[in-house]
Amino acid sequence: MNKSEEEQKQRALDIAKEKDVKIINLQFTDLLGTTKSLQLPLTHLEEALDDGIGFDGSSIEGFVRIFESDMIAFPDSSTFKIIPGRPEDKAEARLICYINRPGGEPFEGDPRWILRRMLDKAASLGLIYNTGPELEFFLLKTDDVKPVPHDVGGYFDYSPRDAASDVRRDAIFALDQLGLNIEMGHHEVAPGQHELDFRFADAMTAADNTITYKYTLKAIAAQYGLVATFMPKPFYGVNGSGMHTHQSMVDIKTGKNAFFDKNDKYSLSQMAYHFIGGQLKFAREICGIIAPTVNSYKRLVPGYEAPVYVCWARRNRSALIRVPAYFPGEEGATRAELRCPDPSCNPYLAFAAMLGAGLEGIEKKIDPPDPVEEDVYEFDDAELAKFYITTLPGSLGEAIAELENSSLMEKTLGSFSYQRFLVAKKAEWDDYRLRVSEWEIEKYLHTA
Secondary structure, three states, X not given: OOHHHHHHHXXXXXXXXXXXXXXXXXXXXXXXXXXXXXXXXXXXXXXXXXXXXXXXXXXXXXXXXHHHOEEEEEEEEEEEEEOOOOOXXXXXXXXXXXXXXXXXXXXXXXXXXXXXXXXXXXXXXXXXXXXXXXXXXXXXXXXXXXXXXXXXXXXXXXXXXXXXXXXXXHHHHHHHHXXXXXXXXXXXXXXXXXXXXXXXXXXXXXXXXXXXXXXXXXXXXXXXXXXXXXXXXXXXXXXXXXXXXXXXXXXXXXXXXXXXXXXOOOOEOHHHHHHHHHHHHXXXXXXXXXXXXXXXXXXXXXXXXXXXXXXXXXXXXXXXXXXXXOOOOOHHHOXXXXXXXXXXOOHXXXXXXXXXHHHHHHHHOOOOOOOOOOOHHHOOHHHHHHOOOEXXXXXXXXXXXXXXXXXXXXXXXXXXHHHHHHHHHHHHHHHHHHOOOHHHHHXXXXXX
């Protein structure tokens, strides 16, 4: 353990003592992004920080088989936070963990380790990968039979008597205590849809924040008798929920934004162009990771502010990648926004896949096609061909087929997790395609 890690460990122990913490929650995610947790009394905190805590990994999605089940949850002491809303005399804290094998080596199926490995690759090139995800969500009335939006509001609508205002307010306070810097919260386009934006960070911190954001919103919504869902498309005929992700690279030596070039007409460096080129080239291959559910492809359709066409632009929100306009003096804000991810993804895998595609573009010097500022949704086949525009997969089945043929994603995730992710997604797709839906009954029962 180096000096910085020792200092972080001591800081965690000191805060736990100062705040009279009674329970420590050790958190990690399975391969699909579901948060898992182990609870420890404070007396075992130092032991956990020194040696980790063993557990049976055989029942965790995407982990190991029954005869190789022993795993070690090893806390990252820098993630120590007091959980807000607990009684002061029964304070709780959380630590986010890496997963190790019993011998101490990193477990290759740990999503956090997969992202760490890709961030180390970027660092070897002198780069830090920053992301700023924007997670939309729906607040629903509690009805297990049929989901119902809690309101009929629209974009930026506000009602002081609306429970959602209280949910957003309490979430902002709680997330701030958990280390997320919330920049803005508001009602989104669809009835019952909302968004809270937190500040960008290095991709590991942003992924940790994404997981924290999701379970915090769910917990606070439940206190108001509501359900917070990050399902991409819970309702037909309205906008779905995306996780638009702003991305940039920082030069480690200079500390400056490596995507910025004041002499370029788009204020983009050659590195930024190659990064965009890589993500466009491999967009279909990474789609099954960043939009990973059957329901994801109910959102990725024309007409609802979700990208379908593989192209990039400066202002055009119908493009897959958008480069926000540059304002003088804000060189650090130069970034590329990928608009197809949704909040059902595992953010550790999603950011690893996005970075893998971008780095491949940088290393192979992949140039993107010209930007397309027209509304691509209005293009016919001839215009799409003219601009060399392809489309994203139209279903999870199609996305799986692309992912299964991707040597880049196998290299990015590692063969162990790549194969297990494919197995899980194929099972999900088979389960879906064998089901008979209400639409099929309505359409065919009396006509077939």
